[in-house]
Amino acid sequence: MKQDEALIGDALSGSARAWEVLVKRYETRVYNFSLRLMGNQTDAFDLMQEVFLGVFRNLHRFRGESLFTTWMFRIAHNKAVDMNRRRRLFNEHDLYAQQDAEDDADPLDQLTADLPLQDPAAVLSEQRSNRDINRFLSALSWDQRLIVELKVFQSHTFDEIAELQDIPANTAKTRFYTALKKLKDLMEQEHDMS
Amino acid sequence: MTCHKTEFLITEYLEADLSGRQRSILEQHLRECAYCRQELGAAQQTQAQLRTWQDETVPHWNRVPESLLKPGKPRRISGFFGWQWAPLAVSFVLALAVLTNVRISNTSDGLVVAFGGDAGVSEAVLLEQMARFEGQQRLQQEERMQTLTVRMEQRQDAANVQLIESVVSQFGETTSRSLEQVIAYFEEQRQQDLQVLQSSYQQLADSDYQTIRSVQQLATYVQYQAGSR
Numbered sequence: 001m002k003q004d005e006a007l008i009g010d011a012l013s014g015s016a017r018a019w020e021v022l023v024k025r026y027e028t029r030v031y032n033f034s035l036r037l038m039g040n041q042t043d044a045f046d047l048m049q050e051v052f053l054g055v056f057r058n059l060h061r062f063r064g065e066s067l068f069t070t071w072m073f074r075i076a077h078n079k080a081v082d083m084n085r086r087r088r089l090f091n092e093h094d095l096y097a098q099q100d101a102e103d104d105a106d107p108l109d110q111l112t113a114d115l116p117l118q119d120p121a122a123v124l125s126e127q128r129s130n131r132d133i134n135r136f137l138s139a140l141s142w143d144q145r146l147i148v149e150l151k152v153f154q155s156h157t158f159d160e161i162a163e164l165q166d167i168p169a170n171t172a173k174t175r176f177y178t179a180l181k182k183l184k185d186l187m188e189q190e191h192d193m194s
Numbered sequence: 195m196t197c198h199k200t201e202f203l204i205t206e207y208l209e210a211d212l213s214g215r216q217r218s219i220l221e222q223h224l225r226e227c228a229y230c231r232q233e234l235g236a237a238q239q240t241q242a243q244l245r246t247w248q249d250e251t252v253p254h255w256n257r258v259p260e261s262l263l264k265p266g267k268p269r270r271i272s273g274f275f276g277w278q279w280a281p282l283a284v285s286f287v288l289a290l291a292v293l294t295n296v297r298i299s300n301t302s303d304g305l306v307v308a309f310g311g312d313a314g315v316s317e318a319v320l321l322e323q324m325a326r327f328e329g330q331q332r333l334q335q336e337e338r339m340q341t342l343t344v345r346m347e348q349r350q351d352a353a354n355v356q357l358i359e360s361v362v363s364q365f366g367e368t369t370s371r372s373l374e375q376v377i378a379y380f381e382e383q384r385q386q387d388l389q390v391l392q393s394s395y396q397q398l399a400d401s402d403y404q405t406i407r408s409v410q411q412l413a414t415y416v417q418y419q420a421g422s423r
Contacts, residue, residue, distance in 0.1 A: 016262040023257040031252045045253060056259055133247050152244050157209055173205040180204075184240045 004068040037080050039138045051076045136186050144179035197229045204237050335402050
C-alpha cells in the first residue's frame with residue numbers, strides 16, 4: 001500500500017488514480033466527521049466535498065511537516081466553521097431546516113456501489129444509534145459540539161484543540177467539561193423516560 | 195457533595211498523553227474523593243456511549259476533480275497568479291483607466307497615451323453635447339409614453355369588455371338603468387386611469403430629469419477637472 005506522501009506526489013504530477021486512492025482512504029472519516037458536526041446527510045455531504053476540494057487546491061502547500069491527516073483535518077475544521085457561519089447567516093440552523101434536509105435527501109444517494117451489501121438489520125440498528133448520538137450532539141452549542149468532535153472522535157489533546165481554535169487550553173477544557181455534563185444529563189433523561 | 199477539583203481532574207484524566215507521574219497524582223485524589231470518582235465514571239460512560247458511533251458509508255460521488263481528468267493537459271494547481279484572478283485584474287486596470295482619465299489616440303507620431311482630462315474641450319462643445327443628449331432623452335421619453343398609453347388603453351378595453359359580459363350575464367338583459375350605471379362606472383374608471391397615467395408620466399419624467407441632472411453634474415466635474423490642469 002502506497003504511503004500518503006507518495007500518493008500526494010503522484011497526484012501533484014497529475015495522477016487521477018493516486019488522488020482517488022487518497023480520497024477513498026479518508027473519505028469515510030471526513031464524511032462521518034461532517035455528519036456529526038452538521039447533523040444531517042445533505043450538509044455533511046456538501047462539507048465533505050468542500051473539504052476534499054480544499055485539500056486538492058492546497059495539496060502543493062503540504063510540506064509533510066505534520067501527518068497528512070492532521071493537515072487535512074485542519075482544513076476540515078476550518079471548512080466546518082465556515083459552513084456553520086454561512087448556515088447561521090442564512091438562518092438555516094434550526095430543527096425544521098435540518099429535518100427538511102433529511103427529508104429532501106435523495107434515497108438513491110444512500111446506495112453505495114463501492115461496498116458489499118450489509119445486513120439490513122445491522123444497518124438499521126447502526127443508523128438508529130447514530131441518529132441518537134446526533135440528536136444528543138445537536139442539543140449542544142456549535143462550539144461544544146466542535147470540541148466534543150475534536151476530543152472524543154478525533155482524539156486531539158487540549159493543547160492541539162487550543163491551537164486549532166485559537167483559544168486558551170483552559171477554555172477548551174471548561175468547554176469540553178460543560179459539554180460532557182450536558183450530554184450526560186441528556187442521556188440520563190432519555191434513559192429515565194424509557 | 196462537590197469537589198472543586200472535579201473539572202480539572204476529569205479533563206486531565208481524559209487526556210491521552212498524561213505522564214505516569216501525573217496519572218498517579220490524579221489516581222491518588224480519586225481514591226480519596228468519592229464525588230470525583232463518580233463524576234469521572236459518568237464522563238467516561240458518556241464518552242463510551244458517544245464512541246458507539248458506527249461509521250456510515252459515503253454516498254456515491256465524483257472524487258476526481260475535472261482538472262485531473264483532462265488527458266494530456268498539464269495539471270496546474272491554482273496558485274496566486276491563477277486564471278481566477280484575471281477578471282479581477284482586468285476590472286482593476288479598467289477602473290484605473292477611468293479614474294485617471296486615460297486617452298489613447300493615434301496621431302502622426304504614433305499611438306499617444308495621455309492621462310487626465312482634455313483641456314481643449316470647450317464649454318460650448320459640452321453644452322452642445324448636453325443639449326443633444328437632452329433631446330434624445332425627450333424623444334425616447336415620448337416614445338415610451340406612447341407605448342405606455344397604448345398598453346393602458348388596450349388593458350382598459352379588455353377590462354371593459356369583460357365588465358359588460360359580466361353585467362349582461364348577471365342581469366340577463368340590458369335595462370336603461372343598468373346601462374346608465376355602466377356608463378357612470380366607465381367614466382369613473384376613465385378618470386382613475388387618467389390619474390394613474392399622469393402619475394406614471396410624472397415618475398418617468400422625474401427619473402429622466404434625474405438622469406440628465408446626473409450627467410450635467412458629471413459634465414461640470416469633467417470640465418472643472420480639465421480646467422484645473
